[in-house]
Amino acid sequence: MIVKMxxxxxxxxxxxxxxxxxxxxxxxxxQIDDPExxxxxxxxxxxxxxxxxxxxxxxxxxxxxxxxIKTLSPFxxxxxxxxxxYESDFSVLEDESNIEKALGIVSxxxxxxxxxxxxxxxxxxxxxxxxxxxxxxxxxxxxxxxESETVRVLHAILPSESDFTAFSEKFEQEIPQSVIFxxxxxxxxxxxxxxxxKSSESAADDILKDFSAVKASFSGFSGLASEVFAQLGIDxxxxxxxxxxxxxxxxxxxxxxxxxxxxxxxxxxxxxLAKARLKTLxxxxxxxxxxxxxxxxxxxxxxxxxxxxxxxxxxxxxPDETAPVLMKNGPWAEPFESxxxxxxxxxxxxxxxxFLMAPFFFTFFGMMLSDAGYGLILIVASLFAMKKMQLKESxxxxxxxxxxxxxxxxxxxxxxxxWFGNLIPSVASTFFGKTVTxxxxxxxxxxxxKILVISLIFGAVHLFCGMGIKFYMLCKAGHFxxxxxxxxxxxxxxxxxxxxxxxxxAASIGKxxxxxxxxxxxxxxxxxxxxxxxxxxxxxxxLYDITSYTSDLLSYSRILALGMATxxxxxxxxxxxxxxxxxxxxxxxxxxxxxxxxxxxLAINALGSYVHSSxxxxxxxxxxxxxxxxxxxxxxxxxxxxxFFINKEDN
Amino acid sequence: xxxxxxxxxxxxxxxxxxxAVVFSGIGSARGVGIAGEAASGVxxxxxxxxxxxxxxxxxxxxxxxxxxxxGFLIMLFSGIMGGDMNVSTQAGAYALLCALPVGFVGLLSxxxxxxxxxxxxxxxxxxxxxxxxxxVSAALVETYAILAFLVSVLILINIQx
Numbered sequence: 001m002i003v004k005m006x007x008x009x010x011x012x013x014x015x016x017x018x019x020x021x022x023x024x025x026x027x028x029x030x031q032i033d034d035p036e037x038x039x040x041x042x043x044x045x046x047x048x049x050x051x052x053x054x055x056x057x058x059x060x061x062x063x064x065x066x067x068x069i070k071t072l073s074p075f076x077x078x079x080x081x082x083x084x085x086y087e088s089d090f091s092v093l094e095d096e097s098n099i100e101k102a103l104g105i106v107s108x109x110x111x112x113x114x115x116x117x118x119x120x121x122x123x124x125x126x127x128x129x130x131x132x133x134x135x136x137x138x139x140x141x142x143x144x145x146x147e148s149e150t151v152r153v154l155h156a157i158l159p160s161e162s163d164f165t166a167f168s169e170k171f172e173q174e175i176p177q178s179v180i181f182x183x184x185x186x187x188x189x190x191x192x193x194x195x196x197x198k199s200s201e202s203a204a205d206d207i208l209k210d211f212s213a214v215k216a217s218f219s220g221f222s223g224l225a226s227e228v229f230a231q232l233g234i235d236x237x238x239x240x241x242x243x244x245x246x247x248x249x250x251x252x253x254x255x256x257x258x259x260x261x262x263x264x265x266x267x268x269x270x271x272x273l274a275k276a277r278l279k280t281l282x283x284x285x286x287x288x289x290x291x292x293x294x295x296x297x298x299x300x301x302x303x304x305x306x307x308x309x310x311x312x313x314x315x316x317x318x319p320d321e322t323a324p325v326l327m328k329n330g331p332w333a334e335p336f337e338s339x340x341x342x343x344x345x346x347x348x349x350x351x352x353x354x355f356l357m358a359p360f361f362f363t364f365f366g367m368m369l370s371d372a373g374y375g376l377i378l379i380v381a382s383l384f385a386m387k388k389m390q391l392k393e394s395x396x397x398x399x400x401x402x403x404x405x406x407x408x409x410x411x412x413x414x415x416x417x418x419w420f421g422n423l424i425p426s427v428a429s430t431f432f433g434k435t436v437t438x439x440x441x442x443x444x445x446x447x448x449x450k451i452l453v454i455s456l457i458f459g460a461v462h463l464f465c466g467m468g469i470k471f472y473m474l475c476k477a478g479h480f481x482x483x484x485x486x487x488x489x490x491x492x493x494x495x496x497x498x499x500x501x502x503x504x505x506a507a508s509i510g511k512x513x514x515x516x517x518x519x520x521x522x523x524x525x526x527x528x529x530x531x532x533x534x535x536x537x538x539x540x541x542x543l544y545d546i547t548s549y550t551s552d553l554l555s556y557s558r559i560l561a562l563g564m565a566t567x568x569x570x571x572x573x574x575x576x577x578x579x580x581x582x583x584x585x586x587x588x589x590x591x592x593x594x595x596x597x598x599x600x601x602l603a604i605n606a607l608g609s610y611v612h613s614s615x616x617x618x619x620x621x622x623x624x625x626x627x628x629x630x631x632x633x634x635x636x637x638x639x640x641x642x643x644f645f646i647n648k649e650d651n
Numbered sequence: 652x653x654x655x656x657x658x659x660x661x662x663x664x665x666x667x668x669x670x671a672v673v674f675s676g677i678g679s680a681r682g683v684g685i686a687g688e689a690a691s692g693v694x695x696x697x698x699x700x701x702x703x704x705x706x707x708x709x710x711x712x713x714x715x716x717x718x719x720x721x722g723f724l725i726m727l728f729s730g731i732m733g734g735d736m737n738v739s740t741q742a743g744a745y746a747l748l749c750a751l752p753v754g755f756v757g758l759l760s761x762x763x764x765x766x767x768x769x770x771x772x773x774x775x776x777x778x779x780x781x782x783x784x785x786x787v788s789a790a791l792v793e794t795y796a797i798l799a800f801l802v803s804v805l806i807l808i809n810i811q812x
């Protein structure tokens with residue numbers, strides 16, 4: 001069922017803005033619309049104004065806090081799949097001190113991070129220096145000794161590709177009073193100390209260039225290379241230990257990450273409120289906003305608004321105001337809402353198909369997965385998740401869906417006689433040498449046609465239900481004759497053709513019904529055309545739609561195929577698992593293959609059953625009547641990310 | 652020699668097993684591969700989407716399973732598994748025939764489904780909330796593999812080995 005929405009207009013005093021919006025958020029059932037959507041927006045804007053956007057500040061706080069949480073996350077101890085988030089409620093989320101504490105930690109994290117990156121770049125610098133100084137350690141000329149009055153002392157690096165002998169010969173030839181000492185060499189370069197007269201500096205430079213040698217510079221260093229090297233080593237060790245302390249600081253900060261997370265959600269709440277305030281239009285002393293309230297929550301909201309100095313009005317939506325869509329169903333159909341939501345919400349004037357869809361999805365899923373053992377696993381897993389995990393509303397809905405699907409799977413598994421495939425007979429014969437048969441109502445491998453017929457009958461009922469909804473929608477909209485001509489005639493044809501199969505008196509009635517239906521189609525389907533010729537051709541062509549009904553119907557044969565696939569794969573797993581005969585080792589092999597094989601089969605086929613049950617709804621069923629395009633109802637309410645919000649009470 | 656083989660029931664049966672498994676397997680391998688390449692591109696940007704994309708990538712894998720199932724069932728029914736295999740020429744020919752639908756439809760639908768799944772990866776990359784629509788689009792292709800599988804099973808069950 002689609003919940004009826006009423007339009008809410010509120011005119012109130014500006015000074016109460018903050019209090020009123022905060023109160024509405026606590027009620028969790030009012031959606032405030034963007035004022036741009038109002039038809040009188042531009043007209044209103046000459047008299048009122050929008051509030052300044054103060055959400056940006058919160059946004060940057062959120063980003064900062066999130067960055068801090070991300071930085072700390074490698075140091076936070078993981079609690080496993082079932083670890084629980086902190087449970088928050090309004091008293092926690094509205095506590096300003098939480099934000100202060102969190103922002104305090106954020107700046108601590110930022111400081112620690114800055115310190116760490118400073119240390120890292122320092123460490124980088126030292127490492128670089130070490131690698132540039134280390135080749136010169138054996139040189140007994142100080143690094144900063146580069147010249148005397150007449151002599152130039154040059155530290156040069158000659159790449160190993162250049163010929164060292166040619167280099168020294170050239171030096172000897174061109175600058176006679178020069179000396180070259182080879183200090184050290186590695187696989188890339190030779191490290192040379194060259195001494196020559198200052199007067200031949202430019203000649204030396206040319207030679208260096210010719211052999212692509214570079215001058216090493218040691219700005220900031222003084223004394224012997226070996227001394228510098230030793231000092232750098234000490235620095236590096238000191239930095240290492242300082243880095244370690246800095247990292248352990250993160251570990252200490254990670255202990256406080258819970259506070260950070262709570263703070264994040266507190267800021268998030270303020271952000272949501274700021275966003276909501278932006279949706280109001282205000283003058284100096286008053287403000288106005290419009291929104292949507294589910295009809296059954298009107299009383300709650302009017303009680304709340306009565307506490308304010310304001311004027312408010314509930315009214316039916318104007319034709320140009322499209323209501324958001326909220327679905328509400330009983331406990332049986334509610335979990336199936338998630339299937340419809342995935343397809344896209346129905347339009348506000350459409351039909352919520354969940355109550356009709358539920359039994360079909362339930363049945364189809366069970367017939368496709370069709371193994372009682374797998375059904376039991378689904379039931380246990382979903383119950384466990386609902387009990388042990390903190391699930392949001394939508395996740396809880398989904399778990400309930402899995403629970404229902406599990407029940408259906410057990411039922412159909414029992415009908416097909418599949419309990420982890422043929423586990424019981426094959427174990428009995430392999431390990432105990434006994435023959436056991438599991439009772440089955442229908443064995444898919446020996447009586448596939450029976451299941452095919454059952455599938456197609458279910459499919460036909462499903463399709464007829466879809467057509468029925470269309471019939472109802474047309475009638476509701478006042479198009480009774482359209483309903484009769486477009487849907488009713490097809491009912492006659494399809495039921496009539498179906499009755500032909502039965503034979504006897506039913507067949508003759510069916511024949512007449514089908515002919516009447518076809519005649520109605522031919523006569524009525526061209527009723528919107530003006531020319532007589534077009535009326536007839538359109539009528540005749542409409543008979544061609546029988547192919548689409550046939551293919552829709554045949555599409556349900558997948559129920560048989562998928563059901564068989566599960567059963568056969570399960571049997572294959574058991575066959576392979578029991579290949580090794582009896583005995584201890586083979587029993588262990590059996591268990592390993594059994595567990596892995598059946599888990600894989602369950603995963604593949606549960607996904608397949610879910611997807612194909614959904615497809616039968618979306619394509620075959622919804623295709624007959626569904627009008628989508630609804631926008632979801634998104635009331636103002638706390639939306640937490642790192643904590644689990646508990647719905648304690650409704651105020 | 653070849654003529655002799657072609658009238659040998661055992662040979663035809665084994666050929667059937669091979670056709671069912673090989674062609675559908677190639678189709679699925681290609682399909683899963685195409686989808687996987689697309690998924691890896693998105694995962695390199697956003698590793699959190701791995702779980703969602705894994706489902707999309709797994710979808711074109713079913714064809715190979717259907718083919719394997721048919722192959723396995725042929726082996727089971729014809730007695731290859733039990734070791735005493737003595738299939739008549741006619742039954743062997745039927746076994747080969749029943750492998751054709753699942754083999755060839757599996758080959759082409761697996762590849763086609765892989766491409767739809769790869770396009771679905773794009774959907775998930777841009778709109779993470781729309782995974783279901785991507786899955787359903789890919790599943791539409793699978794319909795034909797399912798129908799082929801069904802026909803193969805129905806033929807197989809009616810063969811008198």
